[in-house]
Amino acid sequence: MGCKIAAIEYCFPEKRVTNEDLQREFPHYDFMNFEKKVGIYSRYIVQDTETGLDLAYNASLKLFEKGVDKNSIDYILYCTQSPEYFLPTTACILQDKLGLSKGIGAFDFNLGCSGYTYGLSLGKALIESKQAKNVLLITAETYSKLIYKGDRTNRSIFGDAATATLIVESEENNIKEFAFGTDGSGYDKLIVKNGASKYKYDNNCLVKEYGTKNKYTDNHLYMNGPEVFNFTSGVIPSFTKEILAKNSIDKEDISQYIFHQANAFMLNFMRKRLKIEKENFYINLKDGGNTVSNTIPIALKQYSQNINIPEDIILIGFGVGLSWSGGLIKINNPL
Structure with a gap:
């Protein structure tokens, strides 16, 4: 018995910031060259009252709208460096917000750009050790809240988003x-x-x-x-x-x-x-x-x-x- 990725959904905030928008704030920088070299034209930024949990919730709803039974979820892995609070863990809040079973596991882990691959490995381990059958892996980041308004480089590179991945028990061993x-x-x-x-x-x-x-x-x-x-x-x-x-x-x-x-x-x-x-x-x-x-x-x-x-x-x-x-x-x- 193995496991596989059954579905992925993602969510961007509504606010879109283009290179033209940034050019008006930083008129002496060549954003045309930036776009050609770095490959980024636009990024999405949360509003002041919007958080990574909001994005994670919406990404999860998109999964359920595809026909994923939320009652089948028996574990939440929540990867973020943008938690709602120092404590409690955001995964616990998401369990309640989504109306998932109270008989599930849920925890946050603080990793950035290596977080998704760590999460896949953790989900694989939970399923192959028979501790879970259907793992909801969440990634959610709002780095825009951490970037100084005068930091042109980081404001140009980073954007906000969240994703929801369903990892399921399977006769196929597709996560190697x-x-x-x-x-x-x-x-x-x-x-x-x-x-x-x-x-x-x-x-x-x-x-x-x-x-x-x-x-x-x-x-x-x-x-x-x-x-x-x-x-x-x-x-x-x-x-x-x-x-x-x-x-x-x-x-x-x-x-x-x-x-x-x-x-x-x-x-x-x-x-x-x-x-x-x-x-x-x-x-x-x-x-x-x-x-x-x-x-x-x-x-x-x-x-x-x-x-x-x-x-x-x-x-x-x-x-x-x-x-x-x-x-x-x-x-x-x-x-």
């Missing part, structure tokens, strides 16, 4: 072997320093500059782009080969490689290093941008719409932590 990596020495390369236990939120926090006139404070998201690029380009190509070896499959037998949709420049760099053809390497972040833990399920959903034969797909996430994970899945039909 996964691998993981962690380098906590790079924890400060992507960080919101203030607001949790170590450093309190500072109402008088100084505004700092980084890169080319980007501004941020320690209350907001900071990303060391060059260091994140160095980490990714140094680790992920060899990690991809590790996943192939772990699953005893050749590179040429993979129908599609779907990596975390960080930015087109980084993805193309890794594609070329791995010597993968363009048609076998998915890049589609023009509308939506980098939605952190949501990028892989959104890309997988979009790509799967054209599937009419079984395909082997490599999924790899990487980022904040520093953390990376990935594995092999098989998809037989549109999700």
